[in-house]
Amino acid sequence: MRALVLALLLASAAQAQPVGPAEANVAAALARIEAVNGEVNAVLALTPDILAEARAMDRRRMARGPLYGLPVLVKDNIETRELPTTAGSLALKDNRTGRDAPLVARLRAAGAVILGKTNLSEWANFRGDTSISGWSGLGGQVRNPHALDRTPCGSSSGSGAAVAAGMVTAAIGTETDGSVVCPASINGIVGFKPSVGLVSRTHVVPISASQDTAGPMTRDVRTAAILMNAMAGSDQADPATVEADARAVDYVAGLRADALKGARIAVLRSATGWLAPVDLVFEEALAVLRAQGAVLVDVEAPEGRAAMGEAEYKVLLSEFKAGLNAYLASTPAAVPVRTLAEAIAFNEANAARELGLFGQETFIAAEATKGLDDPEYLEARATSLWLAGADGIDAMLKAADAVVLVAPTVSPAWMIDAVIGDQSPGRGGPTGYAAIAGYPHLTVPMGRVKGLPLGLSFVGTKWDDARVLALGYGYEQASKAFVDAPLRASVEGDPAVAPLLAPVR
Template sequence: MQRRNFLKTGSLAGLTLATLGAASCSPSSSKKESPGDAAANKTDDFALNEVTIDTLQEKMKSKEYTSRSITEMYLKRIDEIDKNGPKLNSVIEINKDALNMADAMDKERAAGKVRGPLHGIPVLIKDNINTGDNMHTTAGASAIGDNFAKQDAFIAHKLRAAGAVLLGKTNLSEWANFRSTHSTSGWSSRGGQTKCPYILDRNPSGSSAGSGSAASANLCAIAIGTETDGSIVSPSSVNGLVGIKPTVGLWSRFGIIPISKTQDTAGPMARTVRDAAIMLGALAGEDPQDVYTLTSKGKVEPDYTKFLNADGLKGKRIGVEKDGMKINPAMDAIFKEALDTLKSKGATIVEVELYKQLKEIGKNSFTVLLYEFKDGLNKYLSEANSKTKSLADVIAFNKTNEPKAMPFFKQEILEQANAKGGLDAKEYLDAVKKTTTITRNAIDKLLKDNKLDAITAPTNGFAVCIDLVNGDYDNGFGFSSPAAMAGYPHITVPMGYAYGLPVGISFISSAYKEADIITLGYAYEQASKKRVKPEFKEVVG
């Protein structure tokens, strides 16, 4: 969602201050009770609500549950909540082999083999991540609705090796929100519109809308999203989740439908910092198929849970982005409480100005994305199991199939990207240098000059209304771009609620400082305990 405003303005200024309307998207007084209202009024007594990975492991060890029984419960939950009832529409495809995978993990456990903390744990992954199985990989685009990947993405392979059960794939903003400046986050021509589980007429944000909605609604133990700019942290924030966007290079991008080789990464979306940390370490590592991961050598921690310290805020210095301190009264009150919590746990707060330094960088970043999207997508499609073999083919398909592919918004970003040249173009090379170098230098200098452990701000504003006519609109604030453009790590943790809508607090730092921000995020989480499961309300109020 934040990238939509980012692209409309061409600068970071479009991601800062605005007025937020908290009114319902549609008048509640004239509405009859809907399936969503009925779900909200009914006690949600799902046995696995808010369950953690550790608890699931304990229950499998004691034989109270098996991986199969857990998988069956989640499949039933998806049917009841996602496809019926509130109809979140967050899961785009179920894995037909999920129960077979669970059975295999149960047999290994019975034989005394447990691969690790993800053994037998059901995971949902975003539908732009290759799986060499019976599931499609489409980025939500009907243009490549025939694509069955030839092999797993590197991180999908690591998931299988860790013993996870691939439960299915989640819906997303089509082409990971890189199609139109008037798009609606969480909508794809293949999957339709995903909803926010807190307020059903609200947008779950994107592009990892399905992963955010599903994990928050307890349709899986944990989910995986991808981010170029905001697509993990933004839907995590508005769906009351912990989201970690790793340093670019910590997780391989091989086998993920690309936007940007300089900014893309996948990452975990979970209900707790601990679960996100478990997933982060399990999928990290060098991959010769993604040269960016070679920079991670000697910097990867196989187990990030060792950095979970409830007293981790003590003695820390944290910079507070000034633009995040005056957004709107509801947000300001929540953020002030969060800052008070940080200080009460021993952190020193220092006001800083990062956005002011990066005000004009957005235009360069958009140029980078246009060039890299064309180059990366053409390479991906040239080897894909789809009749669509290039970005030009995608554009042509959408025009020919406009009623299905483009019923609400068009494809001007695809067309802009297709008009660009190769990655040897001077315009591209200059834009990369300005975007990456300036942003990294700005963040690193702030950290060094102020002796900071991290920089914090609200992750974004509250969830906006689903609006397929006008597309996304500014939700007041967004803090994704600095870490995204730098390729630096970013964690968001639930910070509070207003109008029944959650919002997160962010911590960012320098390259491969995941351990540092996980410590801060965990200490804040344990001190605040702001995660509340959704109630599937129809409207605000």
């Protein structure tokens, strides 16, 4: 990676021609990657000849789209024509399909430069019980640029860390349940999970046909809205997007600094009370909402939500097996696995690298499922959808006569732990509800605890993406809570913290 970045930069420096905006943007991104990726490990691969591509773009006489010359990194479970799409697994290291996912093609058509691929939680964090967010067999461990010994969350770990570390202003992640909003919150950036069906999932390594979606991860809400303008739209190959053309709007046009004035907002109080410093930051965020004219109404999550999570897991296991088998069947001959069962066997054969930190219990459980006609699966999907949507978000919004729900997104970043894996101290916010129901979910930076970022979640009902973005934008403009990542080694080594941990003599 380091040698490739240096070669690209030297090639740029050797050019006598004036540098255009696309080339300048790409060169700056490559320089930043060269400077910090060795510590953060967010970028897995760079697009070959990317500076030459940007230079050619600048020289062509062409209409300059809204994303013209913007370097965008893409999570490595989304296909791009120049690079393999690996999902972080050694089994897919040769998965060179030579095609763009439709969402990538749309970004290119709007003028974006696809800079490369980001590291991720292997198989989008759907392989083993004690997985470590941000670790993949192919790429190693992504680190949080706010404290390098702490989690970047996942599974869009590299996308979140790359934006937070200033490598790019925009990246693409994917989410099934939390994989955009958690790393966005924990890395201190904006993350938007759109309504499921607004963005095509074709040529994206799947987990769940019911819940999967791609979404933008950016330094500000406006950039996320610009990306959504490009990405949203119907795709004949993805039946979930049949309504997307009719539902998509100009997401940038709806952004107003006064969007919060008069908006009724439901405050999810059951997502608080588990860590006092988080509650303090959340109350400050609520004060900003009030000061901007929002009307806040407290709500509690309905009881008995454990059944929602149990049903969701059954859904994901069944849909993962079906979706992955279909995807693997379409991969090039160089890919050594064609089914989930073969992927399990591959991991066992390559256990030293693939299974050295955690196992593949989730894979094995998915392989044991009985298909999408199984009555148990069908009942689980109906149950999870009802509890998350009509009896969940919709019921809470109706009780408050509100248009969106707000809550802390997730806890501050926990330690990377090779023994017990992810053991977040966080409590239930709105992430699971929005993921299962397929509703839009935006997280925006709201503050820090000992330098670790926290996000404020805005969740709306199905297809209300534009309003969610607009209200989040109003909060962002008033709060100005974004902070650059310092790339410090740890919280515990901070000058304000270290003396308090030292032995008392």
